[in-house]
Amino acid sequence: MNISLKGKYALICGSTQGIGLATAKVLAGLGANCILMARNEDALKAAVAQLLQNGQQQHSYAIADFSQKQELSDAIHNITSSHPVAILINNTGGPKAGPITKASPEDFESAFQQHLVGNHLLATAVLPGMKKLGYGRIINIISTSIKTPLPNLGVSNTIRAAVASWAKTLSNEVGIYQITVNNILPGLTDTTRLGSLIESTAASQQTDVETIQKGMISSIPMARFGQAEEIANVIAFLASPAASYVTGTSIRVDGGRTPAI
Numbered sequence: 001m002n003i004s005l006k007g008k009y010a011l012i013c014g015s016t017q018g019i020g021l022a023t024a025k026v027l028a029g030l031g032a033n034c035i036l037m038a039r040n041e042d043a044l045k046a047a048v049a050q051l052l053q054n055g056q057q058q059h060s061y062a063i064a065d066f067s068q069k070q071e072l073s074d075a076i077h078n079i080t081s082s083h084p085v086a087i088l089i090n091n092t093g094g095p096k097a098g099p100i101t102k103a104s105p106e107d108f109e110s111a112f113q114q115h116l117v118g119n120h121l122l123a124t125a126v127l128p129g130m131k132k133l134g135y136g137r138i139i140n141i142i143s144t145s146i147k148t149p150l151p152n153l154g155v156s157n158t159i160r161a162a163v164a165s166w167a168k169t170l171s172n173e174v175g176i177y178q179i180t181v182n183n184i185l186p187g188l189t190d191t192t193r194l195g196s197l198i199e200s201t202a203a204s205q206q207t208d209v210e211t212i213q214k215g216m217i218s219s220i221p222m223a224r225f226g227q228a229e230e231i232a233n234v235i236a237f238l239a240s241p242a243a244s245y246v247t248g249t250s251i252r253v254d255g256g257r258t259p260a261i
Contacts, residue, residue, distance in 0.1 A: 003240040006031030008135075010087035010239065011079060011126070013066070016043035018191035019141055019235075020091045021050070022228035026236045028052045028059065032087065035079060036061040066092045066118040067110065076125040084129035087239045090119040091141040094193060097200040100154025111159040116166055123170065127179070136179030137239045140167050141231075144185045144258045146250060152201055164250055171248035180247035182238050187254020188216055189226040222255035 010027045014020040015036040024034045028051040036044050036059075044061035051059045064075035079085065095111040123138050130136025144150070146164040149157040164183055171181035188194060202212045217223060231253050237243055238251075252258050 001242045003237065003242050004031055005087070005236075005240060007033070008086040009033045009035060009083045010089065011035045011037060011062075011076075011085050011122070012089040012091070013037045013122070014091040014093060014141075015089075016040060016047045018193065019186060019189065019228045019231045020089070021047050022232035023089055023091070023141075023235050024051060026229070026232040027087070027239060028057065030236060030240070031057070032239075033058045033060075033083070035059075035083070035085070037064055037075065039063065039065045066114045069113065069117065069121065072118055072121055073125075076122050080125055080129055084133055085126040086130060086133055086135050087137045087139070088122055088126050089139050089141065089235065089239075090122060092118060094143070094153075095155040095159060097152050097156070097197055098154060098204075099152060100158070103155050107155050108158065111155050112162070115159050116163050119163060120166065123181075127174065127177075130174075130179050131177045134178050135241075136174070136177065137243075138167075138170070138174075138179065138181045139235055139238050140164075140181075140183045141235070142183050142185060142250075144187055144252055144254050146183070146185065147252065147258050147260045152204060153197075167250075168248050175247055178244070180238070180243065182243075182247060183250040184231060184235055184238070185250055185252045185254065185258075186231045187226055187252065187257045188220060189228060189231060191228060194225065220255045220257045224255065226253065226255055 010032040012024045015024045016038045028034050062075045064072045143160045145157045146161050198212050202209045
């Protein structure tokens with residue numbers, strides 16, 4: 001099975017921590033030239049320093065805030081003018097937790113810009129290079145909420161579903177160029193984001209963090225939180241030549257938690 005990414009350029013967003021950083025490490029281990037994108041330059045430098053270097057790879061970073069459309073546009077065009085991006089990992093921090101009845105119109109607008117518009121801007125920028133290569137992988141890290149809406153994540157549930165629909169539509173249009181588009185749906189994964197969600201839920205329910213944590217774990221058939229590396233391994237498969245006939249899918253990596261077939 002060919003999972004080598006030698007010589008391929010991969011752009012990984014939100015890659016200074018959590019699933020994004022774990023993904024960059026796995027892709028680098030498979031030979032990819034990784035370009036990390038996030039807001040904090042110091043964190044980006046530290047993340048790049050953690051990537052495997054076989055002596056031929058060229059790892060780098062780009063600074064961009066997904067909430068700033070022009071900044072993001074400038075960053076991706078600087079990248080594509082120098083390198084043909086074969087792999088795009090769309091990943092950015094989720095909208096703040098809270099019930100949908102408490103969400104303002106601005107909350108939805110901000111999340112739509114950061115997630116769907118940002119993903120689309122990056123995807124359309126890398127598509128010409130992918131077409132020339134005859135190889136492309138666009139992988140969106142979203143949420144199991146597109147299968148079953150999650151409590152206390154009103155804005156996130158709404159926007160994630162929109163991203164999934166966008167991705168499926170895009171996959172239908174670019175498949176003819178041997179470009180695949182897939183979504184990864186992480187379950188409860190041991191990251192900073194999950195810690196924040198646990199704290200927010202505990203506060204809203206006026207209980208302690210340990211109670212919320214135990215309740216979450218009890219909902220997972222595998223009886224534990226996932227690890228970022230476990231999500232990254234599935235992403236790496238989808239990014240590889242081995243996944244050449246997998247497109248338009250949304251793959252759950254959630255320990256069996258989502259109550260859907």
